[in-house]
Amino acid sequence: MSNIAIVGATGAVGQEFLKILAERNFPINELRLLATKRSAGKEISWQGQNLEVQETTHESFKGIDIALFAGGSGSTEYAHSAVKSGAVVIDNSSAFRLDPEVPLVVPEVNPEDVLWHKGIIANPNCSTIIMAVALKPIYDLAGIRRVVVSTYQAVSGAGREGIEELETQVKAWSRGEELTANVFPYQIAFNLIPRIDVFQDGDYTKEEWKMVLETQKIFHAPSMAITATTVRVPVFRSHSESINVETERLVSVAEIREALGKAAGVIVDDDPSNDRYPMPWLSSDKDEVYVGRIRKDFSIVQGFNLWVAGDQIRKGAATNAVQIAELLL
Numbered sequence: 001m002s003n004i005a006i007v008g009a010t011g012a013v014g015q016e017f018l019k020i021l022a023e024r025n026f027p028i029n030e031l032r033l034l035a036t037k038r039s040a041g042k043e044i045s046w047q048g049q050n051l052e053v054q055e056t057t058h059e060s061f062k063g064i065d066i067a068l069f070a071g072g073s074g075s076t077e078y079a080h081s082a083v084k085s086g087a088v089v090i091d092n093s094s095a096f097r098l099d100p101e102v103p104l105v106v107p108e109v110n111p112e113d114v115l116w117h118k119g120i121i122a123n124p125n126c127s128t129i130i131m132a133v134a135l136k137p138i139y140d141l142a143g144i145r146r147v148v149v150s151t152y153q154a155v156s157g158a159g160r161e162g163i164e165e166l167e168t169q170v171k172a173w174s175r176g177e178e179l180t181a182n183v184f185p186y187q188i189a190f191n192l193i194p195r196i197d198v199f200q201d202g203d204y205t206k207e208e209w210k211m212v213l214e215t216q217k218i219f220h221a222p223s224m225a226i227t228a229t230t231v232r233v234p235v236f237r238s239h240s241e242s243i244n245v246e247t248e249r250l251v252s253v254a255e256i257r258e259a260l261g262k263a264a265g266v267i268v269d270d271d272p273s274n275d276r277y278p279m280p281w282l283s284s285d286k287d288e289v290y291v292g293r294i295r296k297d298f299s300i301v302q303g304f305n306l307w308v309a310g311d312q313i314r315k316g317a318a319t320n321a322v323q324i325a326e327l328l329l
């Protein structure tokens with residue numbers, strides 16, 4: 001039985017941690033809920049217990065075996081203190097993901113990397129996790145030379161505030177009122193915004209660079225050519241991704257579909273004649289990554305197209321982190 005701390009326990013991902021730990025019957029002796037001063041004192045009911053949220057301090061981790069960090073600035077401030085107290089940190093922020101001393105893990109892809117952690121294990125970005133789960137069986141079957149991905153990312157990727165902004169704008173629209181944008185740079189209701197996070201080198205956004213660099217690290221494939229365009233869409237939950245893959249070796253669509261069908265964490269939902277394909281409606285509140293629209297890219301010799309949908313709060317964050325914790329048991 002482990003002593004577990006959740007840092008950021010009151011946010012969207014923190015709340016999902018509680019749900020997933022309960023669903024998966026994670027063996028817990030003590031569960032310590034930590035958050036900012038503003039949330040300290042709140043009571044959260046979990047598995048028949050009333051747990052009081054404590055303010056996160058550098059002394060909060062005494063006796064903790066595994067500290068799950070939901071993300072945000074708390075990671076850089078407290079992760080090393082948690083490690084010094086003897087905890088293994090599983091961090092959902094981007095702070096340590098590209099640190100060569102920190103493994104970046106998707107359990108279906110590179111579980112063995114937890115073996116070399118030095119106290120911190122990084123949870124990849126949600127859109128990266130969803131893509132990596134879908135790419136893994138193709139990578140094992142035929143190798144991957146190049147990936148071109150476009151994402152369609154739910155507003156809940158920006159947290160509870162993102163959900164509230166879409167709801168408010170849709171209600172204002174239905175009443176014929178003016179729509180205001182605060183969380184996103186423009187109105188998101190009935191709109192698409194091709195910008196997630198800040199713009200960086202080459203006019204790629206930070207989200208797009210995450211997909212490129214994190215995927216190369218997870219697959220230990222720095223030469224895997226990847227380009228990404230990440231887009232915010234007016235969907236509440238689940239990220240969808242259009243993925244074009246060029247394989248190293250010649251394979252058929254049937255071989256790819258078969259490999260995906262056998263892959264851990266994947267559900268193939270691909271029957272165009274019966275209008276079956278992945279959608280956020282189907283993938284939300286699930287841990288599996290749904291893959292469909294599997295077809296040849298006729299424009300190149302070894303090209304394939306996939307359409308993927310996955311719950312970015314579950315598999316894209318909380319479930320992936322808890323699965324990493326399970327690897328430590």
Ligand code: 2RA
Pocket residue numbers: 125126127153154156157158196207
């Ligand atoms: C987003 N992946 O969707 C980013 C952070 N969760 O906003």
